[in-house]
Amino acid sequence: MAVTIEAEAPEAKKATAHHPVARIALIGNPNSGKTSLFNQLTGLNQKVGNFPGVTVDKKTGVSQLTPQLKAQIIDLPGSYSLYPKSLDERVIIDLLYDPALNNRPDLVIVTADASNLKRNLLLFTQLADLRIPAVLALNMMDVAEAEGVKIDIEVLQRDLGVPVIPMNARKGIGIAALKILISQQLAATEVSFFEVPARLRPMVDGIKERFSLNNDYLALHYAHQYKHLRFLSEDDKVWMAQLLETQGFKSTTEQANETIARYVRINEVLLDVVRVDKAKEEEKFSNKLDQILTHRVYGYLIFMGLLFLVFQAVFAWASYPMDLIDEGIAALNTLIQENFNGPLINLLTEGVIAGLGGVLIFIPQIAILFAFIAILEETGYMARVTFMMDKIMRKFGLNGKSVVPLISGVACAVPAVMSARTIENWKDRMITIFVTPLMSCSARIPVYTVLIALVVPEVYYLGFMNLQGIVLMGLYLLGFLSAILSALLLKVLLKARERSYFIMEFPVYRMPRWKNVGLTIFEKSRTFVLEAGKIIVAVSIILWVLASYGPGDSFERAEERAVAEAEVKGLSDVQTDNLISSYQLESSYAGRFGHAIEPAIRPLGYDWKIGIALLTSFAAREVFVGTISTIYSIGEEENVTTIKDKLMSEKDADGNPFFTPARAFSLLIFYAFAMQCISTLAIVRRETKSWMWPLAQLVYMTGLAYVSAFAVFQLMS
Amino acid sequence: MQYRGTACILQLFINSLNKRREIVHNRVQESQQQKSVRDLKIGESGEISSLNDPEMALKLLEMGCIPGAEVKLNSKAPFGDPVTIIVNDYTLSLRLDEAETILLK
Ligand SMILES: Nc1nc2c(ncn2[C@@H]2O[C@H](COP(=O)(O)OP(=O)(O)OP(=O)(O)O)[C@@H](O)[C@H]2O)c(=O)[nH]1
Ligand SMILES: [Mg+2]
Numbered sequence: 001m002a003v004t005i006e007a008e009a010p011e012a013k014k015a016t017a018h019h020p021v022a023r024i025a026l027i028g029n030p031n032s033g034k035t036s037l038f039n040q041l042t043g044l045n046q047k048v049g050n051f052p053g054v055t056v057d058k059k060t061g062v063s064q065l066t067p068q069l070k071a072q073i074i075d076l077p078g079s080y081s082l083y084p085k086s087l088d089e090r091v092i093i094d095l096l097y098d099p100a101l102n103n104r105p106d107l108v109i110v111t112a113d114a115s116n117l118k119r120n121l122l123l124f125t126q127l128a129d130l131r132i133p134a135v136l137a138l139n140m141m142d143v144a145e146a147e148g149v150k151i152d153i154e155v156l157q158r159d160l161g162v163p164v165i166p167m168n169a170r171k172g173i174g175i176a177a178l179k180i181l182i183s184q185q186l187a188a189t190e191v192s193f194f195e196v197p198a199r200l201r202p203m204v205d206g207i208k209e210r211f212s213l214n215n216d217y218l219a220l221h222y223a224h225q226y227k228h229l230r231f232l233s234e235d236d237k238v239w240m241a242q243l244l245e246t247q248g249f250k251s252t253t254e255q256a257n258e259t260i261a262r263y264v265r266i267n268e269v270l271l272d273v274v275r276v277d278k279a280k281e282e283e284k285f286s287n288k289l290d291q292i293l294t295h296r297v298y299g300y301l302i303f304m305g306l307l308f309l310v311f312q313a314v315f316a317w318a319s320y321p322m323d324l325i326d327e328g329i330a331a332l333n334t335l336i337q338e339n340f341n342g343p344l345i346n347l348l349t350e351g352v353i354a355g356l357g358g359v360l361i362f363i364p365q366i367a368i369l370f371a372f373i374a375i376l377e378e379t380g381y382m383a384r385v386t387f388m389m390d391k392i393m394r395k396f397g398l399n400g401k402s403v404v405p406l407i408s409g410v411a412c413a414v415p416a417v418m419s420a421r422t423i424e425n426w427k428d429r430m431i432t433i434f435v436t437p438l439m440s441c442s443a444r445i446p447v448y449t450v451l452i453a454l455v456v457p458e459v460y461y462l463g464f465m466n467l468q469g470i471v472l473m474g475l476y477l478l479g480f481l482s483a484i485l486s487a488l489l490l491k492v493l494l495k496a497r498e499r500s501y502f503i504m505e506f507p508v509y510r511m512p513r514w515k516n517v518g519l520t521i522f523e524k525s526r527t528f529v530l531e532a533g534k535i536i537v538a539v540s541i542i543l544w545v546l547a548s549y550g551p552g553d554s555f556e557r558a559e560e561r562a563v564a565e566a567e568v569k570g571l572s573d574v575q576t577d578n579l580i581s582s583y584q585l586e587s588s589y590a591g592r593f594g595h596a597i598e599p600a601i602r603p604l605g606y607d608w609k610i611g612i613a614l615l616t617s618f619a620a621r622e623v624f625v626g627t628i629s630t631i632y633s634i635g636e637e638e639n640v641t642t643i644k645d646k647l648m649s650e651k652d653a654d655g656n657p658f659f660t661p662a663r664a665f666s667l668l669i670f671y672a673f674a675m676q677c678i679s680t681l682a683i684v685r686r687e688t689k690s691w692m693w694p695l696a697q698l699v700y701m702t703g704l705a706y707v708s709a710f711a712v713f714q715l716m717s
Numbered sequence: 718m719q720y721r722g723t724a725c726i727l728q729l730f731i732n733s734l735n736k737r738r739e740i741v742h743n744r745v746q747e748s749q750q751q752k753s754v755r756d757l758k759i760g761e762s763g764e765i766s767s768l769n770d771p772e773m774a775l776k777l778l779e780m781g782c783i784p785g786a787e788v789k790l791n792s793k794a795p796f797g798d799p800v801t802i803i804v805n806d807y808t809l810s811l812r813l814d815e816a817e818t819i820l821l822k
Contacts, residue, residue: 294795503811
């Protein structure tokens with residue numbers, strides 16, 4: 001392996017911008033700052049967070065090392081060793097052993113947390129023994145300094161046989177030096193940290209010969225991991241199994257021995273490298289804070305209080321900017337309609353702008369939600385929540401680590417489902433993936449907000465508790481409860497005996513990087529608007545066309561019917577026009593569509609207009625508000641109003657407001673439970689590698705939505 | 718008011734589960750007398766002698782729980798499980814069942 005990499009490297013290093021460039025991988029313990037370093041090197045903005053397991057997949061970017069030289073940088077999930085225990089850790093092995101040589105990295109930057117050097121060096125020594133060219137980025141020097149840890153870089157460099165760069169990836173200190181270093185041709189270290197024991201020699205030699213390897217330690221890794229090496233043929237695997245059998249190779253014991261031997265060696269190295277200055281008596285700040293934040297009583301109270309604050313913020317504080325946006329859009333539409341005319345203008349105002357308004361208005365709420373999650377992750381509090389919830393979660397077939405997907409599911413289920421990769425246990429992971437989409441994601445906010453505002457009065461208790469905020473919190477709670485109860489159901493159904501464990505590093509508390517939080521909010525809001533916007537504009541246009549035209553001469557006949565009826569009733573001109581447009585909408589393509597499914601949804605309290613919205617929502621639920629606002633805008637040129645007014649003025653057959661509490665709550669419940677997101681289904685398919693899971697989710701969640709919405713409507717009306 | 722009600726029920730539920738665990742734990746205790754991290758009190762330290770569950774051992778070893786290292790029980794989660802321990806100057810969280818496999822001298 002070492003030879004091939006070296007043979008390939010000179011080519012790559014000479015490369016310029018137009019040629020294939022050197023590939024440099026970031027490998028290190030979880031939470032040691034790989035992604036921070038990646039962002040510094042590439043100028044990208046990948047997700048950073050203060051808990052182990054933020055990055056779960058390979059990410060690539062380009063770094064300009066010197067004015068002439070570029071390199072490809074690969075960010076990887078963190079790992080404690082080269083023996084992967086979970087799916088995210090396996091990504092590293094897949095990259096390092098990739099049989100396609102040009103996919104393998106030419107160089108690895110091993111990131112190590114300087115305040116915790118001993119454990120961080122374990123992985124380094126394994127990479128060194130594979131003879132992969134490496135440099136050591138000694139990160140978090142500021143933390144080490146604050147804890148009184150002094151590291152002798154010169155001696156460390158000599159003992160490890162590779163260049164060592166002290167740095168602070170958060171502030172960007174040391175990046176320049178690192179760039180210069182990695183732009184040069186680097187060889188692998190010559191220092192050995194672990195000798196393959198004599199009793200394993202025959203086996204290792206056999207493997208080396210069969211696969212033409214020239215590295216003992218790599219051969220040993222083949223022995224440990226052959227079952228998971230995708231490039232080995234069935235024949236190879238059978239051969240391996242036999243060899244290991246005859247040699248009496250015990251993988252677990254050998255790994256344990258190796259790890260202990262490595263630590264002994266590391267301790268020797270560190271003996272004259274690390275010095276701890278300050279008296280250690282003083283309790284760490286993080287530990288003191290933990291005594292309050294994970295306290296048996298205050299711990300939960302503080303967590304509940306925080307959640308409560310967020311829902312208040314999402315409802316009460318966000319309403320001011322939201323009103324401004326809503327009125328701004330209404331004003332824009334009025335302005336356009338007063339000055340221009342024609343079917344294209346109608347398409348623009350009634351279709352596109354009305355639909356887009358339905359997205360833009362929710363930016364403040366989305367921003368608040370993402371800010372909260374970013375702060376939770378950046379401070380290290382997320383790991384504490386995981387810790388406090390583990391015992392409860394286990395009763396429901398989940399795992400403390402399921403909390404991360406569940407909480408980030410409040411923002412969006414797609415990254416949340418991916419973050420379940422850190423859960424080692426298959427069953428726990430599948431259950432987590434299955435129930436995560438039940439958590440109310442940000443795409444449900446628009447539906448929730450609009451409907452709550454319609455039927456829940458805006459009253460305050462104790463001067464600050466907004467009733468609407470409480471109802472919103474209730475919906476989120478409902479999502480959470482349905483998630484854990486569904487998990488319980490699955491726990492009973494799924495049969496798998498595999499041990500789950502919860503051995504996890506507890507990160508120290510850190511101040512969030514505000515620039516990072518700000519950037520995250522900006523990025524997420526932008527993605528929300530762009531992604532939702534794209535779908536909404538498309539859906540709005542199609543919908544507008546479908547709602548403005550009907551088959552054959554149906555529109556003329558609708559008009560005739562309306563005029564005739566108006567004459568009988570003696571309506572004014574404006575009223576006649578309204579009657580005409582509502583008859584026309586009903587006989588349009590969209591109207592017929594809605595009418596077709598009306599029988600199925602009438603028991604839930606919905607009419608054909610909502611039927612149209614439900615259909616369009618199956619692509620993405622945030623389309624609901626846009627659709628409703630498009631449908632209700634059609635034929636109301638004279639009084640373009642805000643979204644809320646449009647819904648308020650909708651009347652049923654008897655002239656009473658259409659959105660009664662029963663209808664609104666039935667819809668709220670439907671949207672809380674229904675699986676209406678194609679992206680989520682796609683990611684679940686990818687993560688579980690089977691269609692069974694996404695299909696089960698679709699059927700289960702939508703069925704649950706239908707039954708619950710039915711129950712709510714029947715009980716309330 | 719309602720909050721307190723649910724909290725109460727939750728507490729009862731957890732208590733009953735804790736009892737069950739204790740019974741199991743006592744049985745385990747009888748069979749092997751050696752002290753484990755599970756038996757430490759908060760703030761108390763000990764020296765690791767061995768790890769008695771081969772599968773779990775690999776993960777624990779990687780995380781630095783090697784025989785000879787000092788461990789300190791740092792805190793317990795609200796229902797007594799999981800716990801955090803300090804090894805090599807950093808904090809590790811693990812469940813009681815896992816803590817039980819770390820035997821002390
Ligand atoms: N004080 C300090 N904090 C740092 C430094 N480098 C990174 N951090 C913080 O450490 C935490 C982890 O950083 P990440 O870059 O997400 O770490 P990672 O190695 O990519 O983590 P995983 O993806 O979970 O494996 C974040 O809160 C960073 O802000 C540093 O040099 N000093
Ligand atoms: Mg990362």
